[in-house]
Amino acid sequence: MAAMAAMAPILDPDPSYCWVPTEIQRCSDLVDGQKWIESFEAMLKDESKETPAGARPRRSLRSTLSDGDAPHFWSSATVADAVTTRGRNEVLRKMHTPPARKVVLPNKQEVLFWFNIGPARENRDRVYVTEANCPHQGVCLLSGELKDIEDLAGPAAASAGRRGMVRCPRHNKTFDLASGESLGALNCEVLQTFPSRFQDGRFYVRVPTDQLISAQEQETDSTDVEMKDATMEPELKRPRFDQLPTPTRKHGRSLCRHTTLG
Numbered sequence: 001m002a003a004m005a006a007m008a009p010i011l012d013p014d015p016s017y018c019w020v021p022t023e024i025q026r027c028s029d030l031v032d033g034q035k036w037i038e039s040f041e042a043m044l045k046d047e048s049k050e051t052p053a054g055a056r057p058r059r060s061l062r063s064t065l066s067d068g069d070a071p072h073f074w075s076s077a078t079v080a081d082a083v084t085t086r087g088r089n090e091v092l093r094k095m096h097t098p099p100a101r102k103v104v105l106p107n108k109q110e111v112l113f114w115f116n117i118g119p120a121r122e123n124r125d126r127v128y129v130t131e132a133n134c135p136h137q138g139v140c141l142l143s144g145e146l147k148d149i150e151d152l153a154g155p156a157a158a159s160a161g162r163r164g165m166v167r168c169p170r171h172n173k174t175f176d177l178a179s180g181e182s183l184g185a186l187n188c189e190v191l192q193t194f195p196s197r198f199q200d201g202r203f204y205v206r207v208p209t210d211q212l213i214s215a216q217e218q219e220t221d222s223t224d225v226e227m228k229d230a231t232m233e234p235e236l237k238r239p240r241f242d243q244l245p246t247p248t249r250k251h252g253r254s255l256c257r258h259t260t261l262g
Helices: 033-049 085-094 209-231
Strands: 017-021 060-062 072-074 101-104 110-115 127-131 145-150 162-167 174-176 196-199 202-208
Touching (some): 127 196
Antiparallel strands (some): 017 202, 060 072, 110 127, 145 162, 162 174
8 A cells, every 4th residue: 555655657648537556456356247157146045945835926116228227017027036125225234245346546535346247358457447336325336236237238239248237225226337327217426437447557547627725735734633642742751661760859938928938
């Protein structure tokens, strides 16, 4: 961390932005999205097996990429498929590993690194960086559900193939990790995304330059205050009990204006 702090940001062609270093040095430092999804689906399957025999599956809320968050219910699904949204959230709470890795950037911005989801590309091109909290009500998306959804909407889908998504467990808002778009006609929230690139043996993230300058100024002011407090002499020194008391000068004790005891 100390070595990273000493690294200078990289200038961007647009002076209003710069690239700041992170501690992520390889893709193996990140959570493998495909493996996380496999573990999550396996736990869902195990949970569905615990449904009592003969019990009628409750209607399940299904969200498709083409329709965004528009609800569609069905009751004829198999037990394995008919897992309610509440059931999915319960499994999320049982997951031992979050779907992403949180990183605090030098500008104090908390972001999440997502990896190995979306269109088939080189590993370093399958890294996505977003803000850490849902823009709807600020829930940390480390508790969300990562999805790798087949993109069937639009002519560009054939080349794109798949899209990485994250579902917030509080109100089921689903966001595209590449664009930050919130699916559904009534959803106006956008999850902030950050461009990233691999350079000089680590990942860099592009942030607004003014945010970085402001964070550095605040850190400098805080350091100056701490140094000032450390160098100030306390008004009352604590006695040291391993040393003899320092002798004091003998002064007459005055009882009244003209009477003195020597």
